[in-house]
Amino acid sequence: MTETPRLRGMANVSYWAADWQAAKGWYTELIGFAPYFLRDGYAEWRLGDHQDELGLIDSRYRPPGTASGPGGVVLYWHVDDVHGMFARLLALGATAHEPPQDRGHGFVTATVVDPFGNLLGVMYNPHHVEILAAKEAAVVPQG
Structure with missing residues (x-):
């Protein structure tokens, strides 16, 4: 099987x-x-x-046929401060695509277009934080 x-x-x-x-x-x-x-x-x-x-x-x-410019897929990188990272990305020359949005339940997202035409997403994701905390707790020696 x-x-x-x-x-x-x-x-x-x-x-x-x-x-x-x-x-x-x-x-x-x-x-x-x-x-x-x-x-x-x-x-x-x-x-x-x-x-x-x-x-x-x-x-x-x-590859031939690959679309150029902002596309329909966004990969969101987890950040601790979406508003701060969004401002930093703009200061570095990115263009606002979607300003920070509260999606509810602790999720916050934003997207920019980098100076080279790529969509770049940033997100505060409570699940990412929970998974990281659980992994860190699992490796802490119990004493």
């Missing part, structure tokens, strides 16, 4: 940029450190509580 294939979590999100060098600089400034992996036309950072991977790909490698 084989197990039914299932999604297990985000492994990598990739953004495209026609001006890859400028985008690499912009994301390095936003993230706060240089990518851990570099090759011509590709940079990758590991960041956040789960060391999620953000890839930045030169648009010359975009």
